[in-house]
Amino acid sequence: MFGYYVSLALRSLRGTPVLSALMVAAIAVGVGASMTTLTLNYMMSQNALQHKDDRLYAVQLDSWAPEKAYQNDTQMPWELTYRDAQALLRSDIPSRQVAMHRWGATVSQENSELRPFTAQIRVTTRDFFALFDIPFIYGNTWHKSSDQNPTREVVLSKKTNEKLFNGENSVGRSINLNGEPFTVVGVIEHWNPTPKVYDLNNGAFKNSEEIYMPFGLHRQLQIYSWGNLNGWKSEDISNYEDLLNSHYVWVQYWVELDNEKKKHDYENFLAAYIETQKTKGYFPRPLKFGLTRPSEWLVVNEVLSDDNRILGWLSLAFLLVCVVNAVALLLAKFLRKAPEAGVRRALGASRKAIFSQHLIESGCIGLIGGVMGILLTLLGLSLIRTLQMGRLDQIASMDWVMMLAAIGLAILASLLAGIYPAWRISNTNPSVYLKTQ
């Protein structure tokens, strides 16, 4: 009977083109509006590290001022001091750990046509690639000693390797950063998690870095972070060494802890470290540290802003209006066809049959509305991309999950809209419509 009902539905839609178009438009616009914002919110909530969510932790230490918290009464700083980062790196509890920050330098090549450019660089310890599961195309990460001692080595992103070496195996070759030669030790696969879960406080939707370099180079190159540098007291800083020993927070820190026991051990380690530091006059606040999984890290960093949430709720309310609108129009449409339903009842259709027939008609409207809703969503997303001036190009796009979700939402909305009108028509007394007036 399903096929019969569908053919009846299509015939009925053709029979009242204006009313049907209105309903399809209502559903399409409602779905388009909600899917535009839901797609944004969904893409902004993606966790590229989901598969390691049970082992990776962002580390926070509350090294902030005695009289007030870093933000909002309770918030710890997002980053660590260089001093604390160096101390944590000495622990052997985590199977992998990463101290890192954003930087940038000019890139040039000897005897090359390439125009020098400024590259985004990640200054990091060697575990970065293994901890975040980034495969290498060529070579590998640098040696452990490079995390402490200055070694002029770099790992290139796939794109940078294409730009500089046409994608060839460039391991062992040389590039200049800020005019100084560095040796390429590895090239990684394309890796650009959006949102940039491993570095959320420098713009959650920025691209991954173009070049990676060892953490042991700070003193030699006098590297100042291209991220945030936050402090709470004035210290007499007259040279770079003073900065490294200062209370300024600017180093991001991640650990990989294999199991609950390791996590527990590491918590004890952090607590003990803070206690020791307290005796030396550091960590004036109550003992507090944070180990946060990637999924929660995205939440606490408010990647999904209040504006996004407002738009999300608003568009759902919009869809609700469209559904109510569709209820009214469907009611009008079905009641107009009430005499036909009466005849069908007389000819042996049960209430359930009439109900199904009309619900399927609503579903057909939903299906068409869903397809048009996808088009409107694509339009809405391109509007967002334009308005956000390139900031959200990666985010404002639909994957097949969202396409299916759009169709599903449209059908769900139209079925919801259809329930009452279909029930009403299937429950009217057929004899009313059979008697000639």
Place this chain on the structure above:
Amino acid sequence: MLKMHNIRKSFRTDTIETHALRDFNLEVSEGEFVSVTGPSGSGKTTFLNIAGLLETPTGGQYLLDGQDVSGLNDRERSRLRNEKIGFIFQGFNLIPDLNLFDNIDVPLRYRGFNAKERKKRIEKSLEQVGLAARAKHLPAQLSGGQQQRVAIARALAGEPRFLLADEPTGNLDSLMARQVMELLEFINEWGTTIVMVTHDPDLARRAHRNIQIVDGQVSDLHQNALGNEAATA
């Protein structure tokens, strides 16, 4: 075929309760052709709706083909209606968007016949009413008499045992009315039980038996009179 015992039907609005039928008793045997007459508002239509399982009585017992229908749910009643009862209305009640073929298809779909069976039955019943050539026409393209013949074809396609006709000739001129009446008599001769509501005494007289409904009850006097007439005939 049809047996009603002490059937009551009352309608209740916010303020008043009206009795459409009360202590209504009637028996129609297999193969009978019964006409039902009565002044408007007497309960003819209510009787027809109850007989056709479109409405449920407020009280009393109704046996259709020996089966007590009062305890049946909507699905079972619909199934019975589909299999055993055919309807013919004064206003024809063809579905205007569907062509003749698809109109006759409607009850067969609910019956659950396969496409081949449906096609066979539709063609046969259209042939019976002499409209086989116009299967693809829409109802609006036919005259009133032709439309009523299609309605009869639709009612007969499922081969019901029992045909309910509500003023089947009310919207037709006398020539067409006569043709439709002849068709009904022909159908009855082939064994289908017919109950026909009409206000035309000439038509009513052509039935085997006439009952009159007055104030929601079968008027005894009239039934007796006709009964006597039948007896003396």
Place this chain on the structure above:
Amino acid sequence: MLEIKPILSALWRNKIAALLIALQLALTLAIVSNASVIISDRKEKTARPTGIAVEDIITVNFQPVSQNYDMQTAVAADLDLIRPIPGVVEATHSNHFPLSGSGSASAYYNQPSQETGGEVANYYQVGAEFIQAMGMKLIAGRNFDPSDIQVADLTENRESSVVIVTKQFAEKLFPEGDALGKYIYGDRSSHPIEIIGIVERNLGGWVNWSKAGNAVFFPEMLIAEGNLFMRYLVRTEPGQRDSVFNQLEEKLSQRDPHRVIEMDTIENFLHKSYSRDNTMIKVLSVVIGLLTFIIALGIVGLTTFWINQRRKQIGVRRALGATRAAIGRYFLLENGMIASAGIALGMAAAQIANRMMVESYGQPQLPLPTMLSCALILLIVSLTAALVPALRAANISPATATRNV
């Protein structure tokens, strides 16, 4: 109005249809009024004066390819090259670009060696021509003199002894209004810095910052040893920006090709900084427009259907002597009553929704006039939408009454 009673009883019989229209209007009012208040809040925010000649300023950021670089000489040569370009009003160097979303901030005090009670401000290390190059208005005191300029490094140890501040910042630290000539101090610092000038306004680096508008300008050239970079701000005559822009990069890289140059405009920075607010404004406006359109269509559709259902009744009324105007008025009145009920419900819904938005998402309160004007507009939209079918109803012929359908 004699008609109100029969309308009410007719509505009661069609209560679901009436309820559906009222519900749509209620939800729409709740959405539209809350969206409007967000829009006007964001419009107010993005319309704040910036204090600078946003449309006329080009930004240049360069990094020498090698760190062995004489930055001071390069800056002097670059500025000498830029200033004579036709259309250029003024050019200077700065450590940050205002409105760009990046900047530095620090706390300042009106007493030496303080740790609390200061006021945080964006600080800029700028050339002597900064005020002219930004098109800012000096409202008190004097401008920088080239002799004020000190060379600074990244360690934030303030060398300069003079500063120009924004009026907003001056009033925060010196509420008496006598900031000019007074001294400010860095965190726990005893080094006095004299306020030599006050500018009318500068929104600073972060437009979303709660203290945006607190800005101080030190006459310093930042030379970040080991991380050399330099930034120029070039103000052009109105309308000349784009033509100057095209010559600028070429001239700069011609003079010294061993560097990476990135150019942009303050206007572009401003758009980017406000992109989130502009997105909200545009998206919410689209939502309001579409929603109003959808419910208007819905009302047309439903009223048409409803009137068709009652064609015969209308015909009878006409046959019994009702004028066209009376029929039209009947349906308009009917719609007006439904709409009023919906809007009354919507006002309550709008307030509830607003309370949630204020509490959960820090949005502005919904002022009564905004809500009432939204309500009025919706009522007009509803009546206009009902007018089309109502006029059609008025044209139903009295003969309909006698015709058998």
